[in-house]
Structures are given as C-alpha cells and as structure tokens.
Amino acid sequence: MTQGCECSFPVEGENFDEAGKVSVEIKKMLKKIDIPDDVVRRAAIATYESEVNIISYAIQGTVNLQVTRDHILIDIQDTGPGISNIEQAMEQGYSTANDHIREMGFGAGMGLFNIKNCSDTFEISSEEGKGTHLKILINR
Amino acid sequence: MDMAFLVEKLGLTVRCGGDRLDREVSGGYAGDLLSNVMAGSKSGDVWVTCQAHQNIVAVSVLKEHAGIILTQGREPDKNTIERASQEGIPLLVTELSGFEIAGRIYNLLHP
Numbered sequence: 001m002t003q004g005c006e007c008s009f010p011v012e013g014e015n016f017d018e019a020g021k022v023s024v025e026i027k028k029m030l031k032k033i034d035i036p037d038d039v040v041r042r043a044a045i046a047t048y049e050s051e052v053n054i055i056s057y058a059i060q061g062t063v064n065l066q067v068t069r070d071h072i073l074i075d076i077q078d079t080g081p082g083i084s085n086i087e088q089a090m091e092q093g094y095s096t097a098n099d100h101i102r103e104m105g106f107g108a109g110m111g112l113f114n115i116k117n118c119s120d121t122f123e124i125s126s127e128e129g130k131g132t133h134l135k136i137l138i139n140r
Numbered sequence: 141m142d143m144a145f146l147v148e149k150l151g152l153t154v155r156c157g158g159d160r161l162d163r164e165v166s167g168g169y170a171g172d173l174l175s176n177v178m179a180g181s182k183s184g185d186v187w188v189t190c191q192a193h194q195n196i197v198a199v200s201v202l203k204e205h206a207g208i209i210l211t212q213g214r215e216p217d218k219n220t221i222e223r224a225s226q227e228g229i230p231l232l233v234t235e236l237s238g239f240e241i242a243g244r245i246y247n248l249l250h251p
C-alpha cells in the first residue's frame with residue numbers, strides 16, 4: 001500500500017488519558033507510506049487539535065482518514081453540543097475551556113485556527129445540540 | 141549538539157529516555173499551552189515546559205522534539221514517564237525556572 005488508504009478511528013469524549021493517540025497513530029501511518037514531511041507535519045497538527053476538541057467538548061467522535069494519490073482528507077465528526085458561533089470559535093484566543101481543561105495546558109483558543117492554517121481546504125459545519133463536522137484537505 | 145551534551149552542561153536529571161540522548165538538538169521552544177507548542181515548535185527542538193501530565197508526550201512525538209525539560213522541580217506523572225519511555229522521548233527535570241533554563245540553552249545553541 002504505497003498509494004492510498006482509508007481508515008477510521010473512534011475518539012471518546014472526556015478521555016484525556018488517550019489524547020493524541022489517534023494523531024500519533026495516523027502520523028506513523030503517513031510516514032510509512034512516504035508522504036512528504038511537511039504534509040505529515042500538517043496532518044498531525046490538524047488531527048491532534050481535532051482529536052483534543054472532541055475529548056474536550058464532545059461526547060464521542062470519529063476521525064476518518066483517506067489518503068489518495070493527490071491528497072489527504074481528514075474528516076472528523078462528533079456527537080457533541082455543536083458550536084453556536086463558528087466565526088467566534090475560529091478566532092485565535094476564543095475558548096470556552098473550563099479550569100480542568102486549562103490546567104492541562106489546553107484552552108488557548110488556538111486549535112481551530114491551527115487546523116485551518118494546516119489545511120489547503122478547510123470546512124467546518126456544526127449544528128447546536130447535534131455535533132460538529134470538520135473536513136480537512138491537505139494536498140500531497 | 142545532542143541531548144547528552146545539554147544534560148551534562150545544564151546538570152539536568154534524566155527521568156527516562158536515557159538511551160536516547162544521542163538525539164540532535166537543533167533549537168528550543170518554551171511554552172505551557174499545548175496548542176501554542178503544536179503550532180510554534182519545530183522538529184529537533186528541545187521543549188521547555190512546566191506541564192507534567194502525560195499529554196505532553198503526544199505533542200513531542202507529533203512534533204518530533206529532541207526531548208522535554210520540566211522546569212522548577214516539576215516531576216513527571218507516572219503515566220508521563222511510561223508513555224515517554226514507550227515513545228523513546230527523553231524526559232529531563234531541572235530546578236531552574238523556564239526563563240533560566242531557556243536562556244542557558246539559547247547560549248549553548250548560539251555561542
């Protein structure tokens with residue numbers, strides 16, 4: 001499998017002990033199939049921030065990874081409270097993280113901004129009370 | 141310059157990854173906000189932080205840091221040591237503050 005793959009990873013809300021597990025696994029997979037370093041680096045950051053957001057704010061989520069000849073698509077859906085004001089959430093420094101989350105060094109309000117920065121195409125949609133959906137596309 | 145050189149020059153105490161001190165240090169990054177470190181640090185950096193819980197290990201693995209230095213006498217959690225050992229990330233501790241240790245590392249990197 002040198003060209004592509006498709007796989008899916010579950011992420012459980014509030015389980016901070018596992019934070020980064022999915023991103024580390026995805027990073028190792030991408031390195032194995034000879035994806036350029038910079039692309040791996042951006043995919044790792046984007047996946048990590050998305051994973052931590054599910055753990056911090058949602059109940060349960062899934063990270064879907066699709067690697068094709070031309071791109072890496074990271075598609076992340078969660079069943080959580082959703083985001084009422086996406087524009088505000090995307091702003092650097094905006095965070096609703098509670099003290100527990102902040103004590104661990106999260107809650108700088110940079111995650112979504114970092115994800116967007118690492119993407120060639122970034123789409124976010126969310127429905128209050130239902131969940132949030134991120135589509136992160138990175139060209140190979 | 142490798143991690144072993146830093147350990148010796150700065151009198152750091154090794155909590156794990158003693159067999160991986162041959163890792164090359166190309167720069168440094170200081171920070172306690174994980175998403176800031178994710179965005180700003182580079183591969184080969186030694187990371188200076190006061191965060192001691194296990195989440196720091198994933199950040200270092202993802203960013204391919206040379207190692208992590210915990211400041212002001214912070215001790216890594218048991219899980220942090222376990223995870224860092226598994227991933228081969230050197231974990232070091234110092235009594236010095238983040239400011240002091242970062243300054244000394246900077247001087248060693250830019251003599």
Ligand SMILES: Nc1ncnc2c1ncn2[C@@H]1O[C@H](COP(=O)(O)OP(=O)(O)OP(=O)(O)O)[C@@H](O)[C@H]1O
Binds near residue numbers: 095110112175
């Ligand atoms: N999956 C999600 N479900 C519900 N709310 C979310 C989700 N992701 C982000 N948010 C909301 O958007 C805000 C900004 O998220 P962002 O990741 O940019 O920063 P943060 O998580 O607060 O801090 P950091 O990522 O820097 O540790 C969050 O504080 C939260 O209110």
Ligand SMILES: [Mg+2]
Binds near residue numbers: 053112
């Ligand atoms: Mg976040």
